[in-house]
């Protein structure tokens with residue numbers, strides 16, 4: 001049952017000038033349960049009704065039929081609704097226990113396909129913390145959209161083409177060795193790249209050579225192509241190890257190079273529509289009517305650019321997936337690029353460009369400074385995951401040394417901590433990365449939520465397999481009631497996270513629910529043999545189900561014991 005709708009229907013006869021939606025958008029959640037379960041504020045009606053808000057509230061209460069609620073009272077400028085606790089508890093717990101992990105599923109997306117461009121690291125460079133953000137945000141959005149009956153398509157748009165390959169080949173030929181690349185591809189390729197940038201300051205001729213190598217690559221030169229494809233496959237192998245640790249998979253690894261033979265069509269359409277103009281030898285699309293800089297489609301030497309590939313990719317995705325939305329989880333610093341991308345598509349006559357959404361996120365800094373591959377100042381994700389897992393191990397060793405499958409749990413907790421830390425921040429917030437903080441297990445962390453879930457499971461294990469009762473006096477005491485109400489908010493929370501493309505909404509929800517449960521558990525002896533035992537256990541079971549599902553949406557595992 002939707003309680004906001006019930007409130008709106010109850011209020012409707014007293015507020016003939018407002019639609020049900022008008023009423024619903026005004027409904028608030030009171031700060032404490034003492035003020036009821038939902039509240040309708042009357043301030044905004046004072047002007048039109050020419051009455052004081054307090055008067056309006058008490059008049060409403062007199063006019064309505066309150067029989068669907070335990071109580072409806074005017075409190076100052078609010079009409080406060082108190083639910084019938086028994087019916088509410090039976091309704092929510094019944095749903096959670098019947099639906100299990102499917103609680104909160106909906107048909108909203110009607111199977112519409114949603115490509116999600118995510119992770120998309122650059123070949124021959126390490127996956128940075130920035131790519132981690134894109135990976136985990138994208139993965140969580142895929143899970144959230146999937147729950148709402150969309151069909152997410154996770155695409156890793158690898159940075160596997162571009163002038164940097166000219167630099168890399170040049171550097172490799174100067175200082176590289178096959179054995180080194182094979183032994184540790186990412187770090188050694190990065191070393192070459194960093195060294196190139198250190199030395200080209202004094203040897204600008206290196207840049208010419210790099211340009212030549214890239215040209216050769218574009219023309220299909222055998223040696224260049226061989227080196228490129230070798231760098232690519234070695235890097236991809238290393239990336240896949242990290243994805244495996246994160247337990248994140250992709251539906252496609254079509255990267256930038258995949259579009260090499262698909263860009264001519266883009267240029268042709270732009271030419272037919274007379275959209276390409278010459279500017280300083282380069283071909284550009286003028287976007288002044290969008291208040292944007294011209295989009296650079298082809299350089300003076302004929303080389304195509306990042307945006308040209310993205311235009312080809314956007315068209316390819318529309319054709320391949322007939323998407324209802326197309327998402328790009330890419331750092332905030334590329335906002336202008338995606339504005340240009342949408343604008344050029346619009347100019348080309350593709351109205352579906354409105355369905356393209358850039359999902360930006362803030363920067364991760366280290367000691368307040370921007371990370372950069374060029375300077376070699378990177379945080380290596382692999383190392384972060386290792387450290388987090390080691391720390392999880394230590395905690396388990398200290399708290400629960402007899403735990404079976406310790407390694408598996410330490411993995412779930414350590415890696416879960418890294419993922420959760422990233423997702424609990426609103427994605428646009430930048431944050432300074434500090435390993436200590438990520439792997440801290442106190443406070444609002446992944447392990448905290450996992451621990452609440454494991455605690456619930458442990459209670460249930462101790463209880464054996466009792467029958468669960470969805471009603472009982474035990475469910476209306478304040479801590480139980482707060483927990484129940486949070487459970488009821490889960491479906492709407494998932495929908496909000498999907499429309500705002502904001503996994504942090506689910507992460508914050510999980511923290512709230514874990515906190516409410518810990519409070520309940522701290523105040524209540526659950527495992528006491530009395531008439532209410534099965535009602536308490538139903539609540540515990542429901543909390544466990546919803547915490548686990550919330551964590552799943554974030555891409556975090558929920559071990560039963562830790």
Ligand code: ARG
Nearest residue numbers: 117120121122157159310330
């Ligand atoms: N490889 C790029 C980078 O690391 C991100 C690519 C994002 N996706 C895209 N379709 N442009 O900055």
